[in-house]
Amino acid sequence: MNSKIKLESVNPAYRTFLALHVSITFIFIMGVAAGLFIWAPFFAAETPRLILQCIIASFAVLWLIFVVFWAPRRYRVTHYYVADDYIGFVVGAVWHTEVVVTFNRLQHLEIARGPLERMLKLSRLVLYTAGGSTADLVIPGLTMPQAEQLRDQVLHELCQEELTDEPITTATTKGQADD
């Protein structure tokens, strides 16, 4: 990444989104475990109580770590940047990832919102290129005006783009082959 490019932070509500997202996943896992304990007598009878308590305790500790430490940290290390002709997304402190897409390779882009994001007034900007079947770059934790402004900025850059008729790839011409 170019050191002169300014990194933009995502909205602080993204931290709450991450904490809620993790909590829902943990509640789902705990719900499945509780269901097994209540409705599957074999599971309740055969599993020693101490092991069960240890599993529940470790899940609770893990959940606490994710909510108290991981979510705020993840929010702090989630950034995006917009340069003259390209857009980038940087995330992760321990496992660091950076994705860059140049505007002239964009196929289409969309603004997406899930129920949690809608509740927190957040949205995601999703960018697609011809490389791969899934989204190539996703910038989460944007407010709706932020996402719309970013989308318009990218679309404006795309409209400015002028392509010449010449192709990138050409085969060797006879003169070149002789060289």
Next chain:
Amino acid sequence: MTKETTQWLRLPPVSLVYFFLKSIQQLVKQGYQMVPSLVAAWVFIEGIRKWVPLLTAAALAVFVLTVILRYLRFSYQVTSVRVQVKQGVLKRSELSLDMDRIQQADIQLPWYLRPFNLRVVRLESAGSKGQEVVLVGLTEQRAVEIQEAVQAVSAQSSGLIESSELAINSVTPSSAADLELRLPLKEVMKIGLMLNPLLIVGLIVSFIFSNSMTRDMMEEWVEHFSGQFEGTLVAVVLLVGVVLGVLLLAVIVSTLFTANTYYNYHLQRFGQRYSYSAGFLSKLTRSFTIRKLQGVVIRQGIIGRILKRFSGELAQAGGVGVKKERFLVPLLTAEQKQYLLADLKIPKDTTWAKVHPWAMTRWLLLPSITIGAFTTIWLCFIAAAALLALNYLGWRKRGWYFDGHWFGTRKGLVGSVERWLPAPKMQNIRWRQGPIQKRLGIGNLRVASASVNYHLRDIREQDALAMQAELIELTRTCNLHWM
């Protein structure tokens, strides 16, 4: 040039054969999942058995009627700018395919159209959601006209009209070709071997063991077979003989199959258009402009290495498993490989940069520990040593190359796979670094193209970031057509 047809046209009645074959193929592909429920109905619902002949006849009648209706409801229109197709029985659809979006135009002469001397034109559009139009039963002249119209549009849009490029039939033998490559029958026979018959045997074995019925039948047969002999040795020798016989049969089948597909293979380039023709029972003529090239793949498997032969692919948009009709050069000698790469302006004396030795530790610890946990500690060490040796061989072959025009990667163990991407055609780039990689100053770089993704694991951070910056710069400043 194509004659403009503004009215909707029908295909000739002989194309019903195509619709039948296509419907049977779809039925086999999707219908085999119904087999367990049909068997269950036969076993458990006794009353249904007497109705089976009637139900079969009804199903057959519905099938035939559907095929005929599919044929009757199919109509098309070809103009100089687009091809339009109306099709479907219950769900009607109208597909419009612009000529400049067509990346490949094939003319086929399938066995069932040979007596009528009619052709099949297959047009495939570019993009990740590639669409296909198949026009069956056209005269040779009409098929060539349509192919020419596609070529003319792509030549115009790339500004590369040359007199030789729009030759009437781009695969007729011609000394005017800019590149020419022929495969004699002796070479074509080697393609089947290179496809590795072990794969076919593997598929048969995996099918046998995929469900309990065939597995039990197989076990029963082996037991019955062994029981016929007094000594175990005789039975084992005979069983090995049977296995070798199956292997030999697979070799013969795969050789004959590929010999039929690639018989009389003839690759040519006129101007910026590559085309090839091949086939014995069904003849195929395939062409595409280099403007649409998204990558080049050169492969050499174990058998290819023994035979000192390679295979190549001029990759277009649409990834592995997505694109059905690929532009293949099935067999190349080392000289022909260099000839083709030079024609594509790919550098010939390549020095592959190596990835960090840490790459050798991948898939080392976990499998070794698992083996050790279930057996003995010694086996854990032996497995670790064997895996390390394998990883070392893989690491020696792994490499990358970048010269500002082409980006290439190479990998392999005994054989090798070289992939080349025209650098400014990059779609996106991703850099990823884990905690250990960060300490070692390495990481993983993924360069995505419209064809396949190029993965460089455990590449040095300094090299990766410099290459990332250069690739972004190249792509962002490139205002030439990439598709």
